Amino acid sequence: MKLIDSIVGQAAGIAAIRRDIHAHPELCFEEVRTADLVAARLTEWGIPIHRGMGTTGVVGIVKSGSSSRAIGLRADIDALPMQEFNTFAHASTHQGKMHACGHDGHTAMLLAAAQHLAKNRNFDGTVYLIFQPAEEGGGGAREMIKDGLFEQFPVEAVFGMHNWPGLPVGSFALSAGPVMASSNEFKITIRGKGSHAALPHMGTDPVPIACQMVQAFQTIISRNKKPVDAGVISVTMVHAGEATNVVPDSCELQGTVRTFTLEVLDLIEQRMQAIAENICAAFDAQCEFEFVRNYPPTVNHPAETAFARDVMAGIVGADNVRPQEPTMGAEDFAYMLQARPGAYCFIGNGDGAHREIGHGGGPCTIHNPSYDFNDELIPLGASYWVRLAEQWLARTAA
Template identity: 50%
Template sequence: MPIVNRFADLADEIAAWRRDLHEHPEIGYDTVRTAAVVAERLAEFGCDEVVTGIGRTGVVGVIKGAGAGPTVGLRADMDALPILEKTGKTWTSKVDGKMHACGHDGHTAMLLGAAKYLAETRKFAGTVVLIFQPAEEGGGGAKAMIDDGLLTRFGIDRVFGMHNWPGQPVGKFMIRTGPQMASADRFTITVEGLGGHAARPHLSCDPIVAGSAIVTAAQAIVGRNVDPNEAAVVSVTTFHAGTADNIIPQSATLTGTVRTLRAEVRDLVEERLGQVVEQVGAAYGVKATLAYRRDYPVLSNHEVDAQFAGDVAAMIVGEQNVDRNATPTMGGEDFAFMLEERPGAFIFAGVGEDVANLHNESYDFNDELIPVGCSYWTQLVETALARAT
């Protein structure tokens, strides 16, 4: 029976796992229940080894094939987001202010489905390491697992990831060689002025006016300093100042994010943003300082592995449904840390053209993707770790 039909038979069971996870979302490293559910299922499936507590709350399952061979890692993320769900589904979140708005419940369920099949069939030579990671949404859970010895302890040679993608039909895969997702950095700008009465602005140094000028000037970094052939984003996303309408505040705090697709552009934007903050602040008579934190690096697919992942997807859905030159996205993904340490690739899988955007209160993972995603994982393993004939 073809693998896709095998998962068609299991699709309802896997969807039930997914919906249970959806009802009980957990954020960041607090994926305690989720990790326990994952570990319990992996043990039930007969994994050769189940290890918890990697990267605080990460879970690893090991399945050995029928014979010696290399080791391939497959990663799914488990964490949810601090959003109040408004899907109206019967399996809606039972935790106010938390929901699976990025489909990590689906990612976890699909990898569990693949684990069940692989542990049962073992039609490969080598080892599969199933990686269930916490804190992808800004917490750097991938790096935490690496720092805990994930890649070396389990001897992982190649590593692969997958993410659902709204706006594309189920059965459409998207991948590219090289940079596919942006670096994701954070910054805080502190503007220290001189507070006073709003009716006597000449006796104050207004941090709101100065901060506004910094926001405007920062937009020119992309438009006038970055090569137009490169990609970069500078977004100021919060601006906090003031307590009343008749008071010029003493200070203001701004935060935001920078996204780039190349290390050189990342360096340039960080340098120019520091100059803009300091010099525009000085022009307005305030002291403005920048605190810049580099978070996730650029997610860059390795050439051989991106080609391989695309080939595997084509085995499942046909070459006509695989976009091998997908447009990069400026979203960030901490799987990038794993690709800095090991060869591998990250692929997008369409989850439906009518599915709400990621990180939206109306988003819900489309369970129609389950048999396709599970089939991709199992086909990848059986191809990468093909037994000699």
């Protein structure tokens, strides 16, 4: 690997910052301490900052030369509302909060790149360092954009990166097109008529109606959408009843829908509503249907993806830049890719062997209470950010 020597030399100090962030996780739009830490480090390195965009976001501005060209590099800074099982020294000190997705590491990699860029400035233009809050369900990217992110900090392209457990350390994964799914939620309330369980004919039982509905939803996947199009409908919550001898008045279904295109999402939402309302009507029940669209699909732009792939190949070799297998997980960097061209990649986090004594018994996968970011990635991720910025700003503008 062709890592930047100065970044390697500073990696231990950046890793200490990463572990401090890990020990003090903050949830979406509450990342005050984390934002303070990021702002303090950027200021210490002579980087002007802008704070408060998207509530707790921080943007660092690194300028060099006279060019008006600019590139955006983004890291997310928030944690998850879950209890950590790890007991090593940098485990979470906040009950019910954990950096279980590696945003602490994403922040650290961008800080390491910021330190090098500020000291060396081997480029002509501006690098905007975007430390974004509230990726985990809050839509922090959307909120920063609403607050004028790309008007105040105009970029030609924006890039993001996520660690990926199971992908070997020293490798990247990147592909053009959809790489992460849209994230959507539904809630359906079936209003029946309660009765004694021994006298079901006296009421309208919402439970078998719900059962019919859950089964029918899967025919949308198997019979309504094209077989080559991806889509998932998962009913993850069913709530009904309070006693074994009472037919309840209502039953509530909740769950999620994931797609790679808005066209498939439109189809699924329309068909789910039609099925829910008509099944209820067939059984003489009432239907309340709610469908909330959260994050859109994350779709990488072809030209920017090809450029980023070449940068990666120059660092780790072409054989270690793998195709990015699309995942039904969601990512609010999708909003940035809707606003500006760019690409979102995965960086290999390994198989978990890096974890110290005291880690939980579970696997080192994201959103798992035994997860921990691999600090070995910091020099590699930071070297990628630096080379990407330098080479982007050196290229002939389109």
